[in-house]
Amino acid sequence: MKIHKEGRRILFFTLLALLAINLLLFRVNERHLLFNQIFAGISVIVFLLLLQFFRSPYRNLLTHEDLLIAPADGKVVVIEDVHEGEYFDDMRKQISIFMSPINVHITRNPISGIVRYFRYHPGNYLVAWHPKSSTKNERTTVVVESDAGPFVLFRQIAGAMARRIVWYVNEGDEVNQGEEFGFIKFGSRVDIFVPLDTELKVGLGEKVKGGETVIAQLKVAQPGLFS
Template identity: 45%
Template sequence: MRIHKEGYAIIAVAILIWALLNGLVWETREPYFFVFMLLISTPVLALTIRFFRYPEREINSGDKTILAPADGQIVTIEETTETEYFQDRRLQVSVFMSLFNVHVNWLPVAGKIKYVKHHNGRYMSAYLPKSSTDNERTTTVVEMEDGTEILVRQIAGAMAKRVVTYANEGDTMEQGGELGFIKFGSRVDVFLPVGTEVTADMCEAVTGRQTILARLK
């Protein structure tokens, strides 16, 4: 287990604040107050560090398999109209990430990056359906070797203020390659061709890079 690079600056600031806060409390010479502050501030610091963890995992790859792009819970499996890129009916599978999940995002398939676009927006709860179109988000489209296009949308949540995407148009990336990171509570939507076999279930807990969400026909 290592710390993701997106957490370096935030963790450094968190450690500095923790040290200064507890140092000031120590100067009051109130031992009970000092212990109280340690008991409150130390778990917060530990949770901040834990949020940016980056686990080492084997990729459960396959030419026709769609991997989970993130850790979390399946909150949507439905046919819907995708209006940004495809402008037609697609099968949407969405993974909601709580504060306690790993927040690294991975590509569900291998291929060439055809489209990347960041949108500013609101910060509603990422669990809500309208967060897919109203919240801050980044849309990435991957063209597979057989020409199939898969859209992945990273969506900021109520506490998230930044969606980070590493993919660039024209890049060729492997399945399970690092797509990006969303800071503090979020969701990832995957839009698949209608008729794709979904192997995950509603409310199922999935593991990024390993759980198979669906299989292309």
Template identity: 50%
Template sequence: MTIHREGTATILLVLVALAVINGIIYYFTSAYPAVTWGLLFISLVFWLFIISFFRVPSRVFKADENLVIAPADGKVVVIEETFEAEYFKDKRLQISIFMSPANVHVNRNPIAGEIKLSQYHAGKYLVAWHPKSSTENERHTVVIANKNNEILVRQIAGALARRIVNYMKAGMKVEQNSEMGFIKFGSRVDIYLPVGTKVNVKLNEIVRNGQTVIATLS
């Protein structure tokens, strides 16, 4: 396991802040060692949680041009046909993955191909499971095309996630499971597929980026 580069500054900042806070706590509670050590323990647990949030576990990735691999860790919360208004402007099959603060937050490209669109949108911070979060929240849309299909992947910020990082630019050629970006502190990723695509997951299923097959392309 490694720590993602997006976490370096945050981890150091939290460490410095906790050191200052615990110094102040020690000054006022040194006469009560049980209180001092208890608060120090809570600070340590919190810092370890911040570190774990930016973890990048070692994984054996699954790759196949006919398969759509999960772009995010989390739970499948939506599988439905819906109108995609930003790029396709027609009906698509939507699969949404909710990422809790405890999940790995690296996002990966679900297929290999060329980036046709990479577009950031400012927006609200509704809770990630809100029906309007896909179109009203801060988000970043990426469209990937291969020789047979185009799919859209949308990173969506939530009530806690206030920063979306995306590394894709239009015209880039990307490999399946390569890093697409990172969402800090929980959110959701939507995938839009052609109607009729075979779905390999079910609602409330836990998926892992780079490993879980979420759909099979025609």
């Protein structure tokens, strides 16, 4: 298992700060040894929690042009037909994956294709499972024309703890299924919007793994037709 590049700087400076504080305590607070030991233990726990948050485990990536793969680790919290107003302006099937602080927070391309649209939206920090977080919170919107034909929209959405969204894609880029397209720091959610006739392979409450779990099968577009 590796440490993700987004966490290396944070981990380095956190380690330096914790070491400095602990050394100072043991130097100037010698008479309160128990307190110093407790603080040292808490410091170790804090650092280990950060370490597991920024982990980048090996994944046996699954690739297939008409399969939609989970873009993130987490739990399926929404499956419903909704009106998507930012890009499609029509009804789409929405699948939302909630990422808790203990999940891997790498976000991956759910399909291969060409990025036809990208936008970053500053916003609020409502809890990630709030119904309005998809349109009110800080977020990115990516639309990919898949190799299978249908257009798929997915969003990184910041949560109450998440204060920074990182992305690695831009309009016109060619993306490969399973590869990283971004990272969300400290709790978040990913929404995916697909055509209504998409066959889902997951249910509400199901846990998924980014890059590995099949969440839907796309209906392959006929030549000259668009979803």
